[in-house]
Amino acid sequence: MSNQAQSRGTIAVIGGGVIGRSWTAAFIANGYDVVISDPAEGIAESIREKLPADLHGIPGKSFSDAEIAALIDRVSFEPDIAKAVQGVVAVQENGPERNDFKAELFAKIEPLVGKDTLLLSSSSGITPDIIGAKMTDPHRVVIGHPFNPPHQLPLVEICGTPDADEALIARVMAFYRGLDKAPARLNRPVPGFVANRLQAVLVGEALSLVDSGVVDMKTLDEIMLNSLGPRWASIGPLLALHLGGGDGGLHRVLSQLYNHVVPSMGLDPLPDDSIDRLGKIAEETYPRSEAADYIALRDRRTIGMLESRE
Ligand SMILES: NC(=O)c1ccc[n+]([C@@H]2O[C@H](COP(=O)([O-])OP(=O)(O)OC[C@H]3O[C@@H](n4cnc5c(N)ncnc54)[C@H](O)[C@@H]3O)[C@@H](O)[C@H]2O)c1
Structure with a gap:
């Protein structure tokens, strides 16, 4: 060479x-x-x-x-x-x-x-x-x-x-x-950028759950490896939620699930106008007409990841 x-x-x-x-x-x-x-x-x-x-x-x-x-x-x-x-x-x-x-x-x-x-x-x-x-x-x-x-x-x-x-x-x-x-x-600068901001929220909660004794450290890692890890790695967290809402898409997940669950965790529910806006963005970004293709992709990648485990 x-x-x-x-x-x-x-x-x-x-x-x-x-x-x-x-x-x-x-x-x-x-x-x-x-x-x-x-x-x-x-x-x-x-x-x-x-x-x-x-x-x-x-x-x-x-x-x-x-x-x-x-x-x-x-x-x-x-x-x-x-x-x-x-x-x-x-x-x-x-x-x-x-x-x-x-x-x-x-x-x-x-x-x-x-x-x-x-x-x-x-x-x-x-x-x-x-x-x-x-x-x-x-x-x-x-x-x-x-x-x-x-x-x-x-x-x-x-x-x-x-x-x-x-x-x-x-x-x-x-x-x-x-x-x-x-x-x-990134459309505009924000301290920590995007990936580390996401990581900070998730890791902060994971550490708090372990530190307060809700789960042991290994179990926390296994929970991630057997749920959100493969799901998010296959198609990303927001498309996964949009598909999870069936015909109602992300709008339904946010209004009927997210907003009912988060107050008990001490988090604020999303205002109606945010839900409307995010639901519309999801429909535009991931049109319902292509849902079958996204589901097939999610399933192929998820199975590939699970089968590659030693
Ligand atoms: N470690 C990570 O996970 C990670 C991930 C993405 C981005 N970053 C960013 O990358 C940058 C470096 O991080 P790192 O983890 O490699 O740190 P590091 O401490 O491993 O490396 C920093 C290097 O800079 C050298 N250095 C110190 N003064 C210098 C000078 N005057 N001129 C030239 N070199 C000098 C040091 O000798 C050292 O080798 C940081 O800005 C960090 O935020 C880190």
């Missing part, structure tokens, strides 16, 4: 910790060269040692030992950030989750890169307006928030500032699609 000849360009990975190393695997596996900038002592040795396992863990790819060695040759290390970003097609920042760190870093990088270089942050929850606060053009920075580990899981949440250029967002979406990722566009 002649890696250099096939290179799609160089990506600067700023911060080579858990996420930076995993992104590096995804980038080199998809034809990019990578320069990692991280001041940690021994970072190069540590990353080179761990990258083979990451590369073997990428879905849909299979590399021989020789190919793995050639891919790792695509990775270089440059502790000086100003040098690391010279001539790169993209910067993927994965440093400490601190407002000041990210804002100062992107302000420093901005004048050093070409106008087409993508400036991307893996931040788990800091919004792009904060990260771009010290830049000349704060709208250049776009969140590309992966789910750990990025070399394996498809999701990358994409979020620009409220005034971001649509053409830039489209380029970022195309960049991640080119890595076999599933970029998901």
